[in-house]
Amino acid sequence: xxxxxxxxxxxxxxxxxxxxxxxxxxxxxxxxxxxxxxxxxxxxxxxxxxxxxxxxxxxxxxxxxxxxxxxxxxxxxxxxxxxxxxxxxxxxxxxxxxxxxxxxxxxxxxxxxxxxxxxxxxxxxxxxxxxxxxxxxxxxxxxxxxxxxxxxxxxxxxxxxxxxxxxxxxxxxxxxxxxxxxxxxxxxxxxxxxxxxxxxxxxxxxxxxxxxxxxxxxxxxxxxxxxxxxxxxxxxxxxxxxxxxxxxxxxxxxxxxxxxxxxxxxxxxxxxxxxxxxxxxxxxxxxxxxxxxxxxxxxxxxxxxxxxxxxxxxxxxxxxxxxxxxxxxxx
Numbered sequence: 001x002x003x004x005x006x007x008x009x010x011x012x013x014x015x016x017x018x019x020x021x022x023x024x025x026x027x028x029x030x031x032x033x034x035x036x037x038x039x040x041x042x043x044x045x046x047x048x049x050x051x052x053x054x055x056x057x058x059x060x061x062x063x064x065x066x067x068x069x070x071x072x073x074x075x076x077x078x079x080x081x082x083x084x085x086x087x088x089x090x091x092x093x094x095x096x097x098x099x100x101x102x103x104x105x106x107x108x109x110x111x112x113x114x115x116x117x118x119x120x121x122x123x124x125x126x127x128x129x130x131x132x133x134x135x136x137x138x139x140x141x142x143x144x145x146x147x148x149x150x151x152x153x154x155x156x157x158x159x160x161x162x163x164x165x166x167x168x169x170x171x172x173x174x175x176x177x178x179x180x181x182x183x184x185x186x187x188x189x190x191x192x193x194x195x196x197x198x199x200x201x202x203x204x205x206x207x208x209x210x211x212x213x214x215x216x217x218x219x220x221x222x223x224x225x226x227x228x229x230x231x232x233x234x235x236x237x238x239x240x241x242x243x244x245x246x247x248x249x250x251x252x253x254x255x256x257x258x259x260x261x262x263x264x265x266x267x268x269x270x271x272x273x274x275x276x277x278x279x280x281x282x283x284x285x286x287x288x289x290x291x292x293x294x295x296x297x298x299x300x301x302x303x304x305x306x307x308x309x310x311x312x313x314x315x316x317x318x319x320x321x322x323x324x325x326x327x328x329x330x331x
């Protein structure tokens with residue numbers, strides 16, 4: 001009987017791996033209808049509605065632990081919201097129905113719909129605060145990066161592990177005034193900078209395939225919830241990431257404590273942010289370095305999605321054509 005139960009759970013996991021692609025596809029298509037319209041809220045709401053609709057059809061008992069806000073901010077997918085048919089495993093969900101809302105509103109690169117799923121209790125309940133992050137893709141020795149070391153030291157270790165001079169490395173950084181000193185230090189060390197205006201989940205994911213994206217390392221301060229989503233993606237591929245909350249207000253301290261984080265100064269490893277058997281999916285909304293955006297054809301819609309699973313190390317790229325347009329509520 002134990003073997004049968006194990007096989008049943010494994011089959012369910014395999015189904016969920018592919019079903020998550022459908023969740024992000026629908027969210028991406030809904031947001032893509034509003035690309036370039038300049039209305040961030042409308043695009044985000046369209047993605048939220050589509051993602052909630054699809055999540056509630058999955059055979060899971062899911063709880064959103066990384067979401068769009070608190071309960072009183074509904075109809076967003078709020079932290080603590082229950083989703084799924086409740087006819088399956090208990091899982092924690094981290095999501096961003098439209099990562100890069102500004103990018104979508106301006107029809108700029110690298111806006112994505114993204115979600116991660118793990119067994120109950122295996123995703124960090126991160127407060128809505130900043131997080132200092134550093135990340136690299138797979139293929140490096142353990143300990144190649146360390147959030148506590150100067151960026152020049154990290155760059156030197158990455159370059160040596162890759163077998164290239166520091167001058168051949170490119171670092172992705174959010175284009176924010178708070179990163180001015182960091183950017184100066186990176187350039188002083190000899191590396192190049194790839195600045196992004198938004199979307200640091202996509203920025204971190206780009207480190208997983210530097211041959212295609214040209215990005216070797218991500219560093220800087222961005223959203224803590226986005227850090228958990230990025231850690232989930234890297235867990236599946238075998239990258240490395242560290243993060244530390246940047247909390248400046250007393251209410252953030254209190255919220256972190258309520259979420260089970262006693263030491264707000266601790267450094268989180270990738271595994272502490274996203275543990276267990278993680279499943280991750282992302283679909284491009286706008287064209288990017290890693291995923292192509294949604295294409296609206298006359299008779300079909302094309303999507304480009306990546307689906308990953310940590311337990312198998314499998315990464316699937318799904319290029320789909322959707323011909324039943326009514327299923328995307330394109331009325």
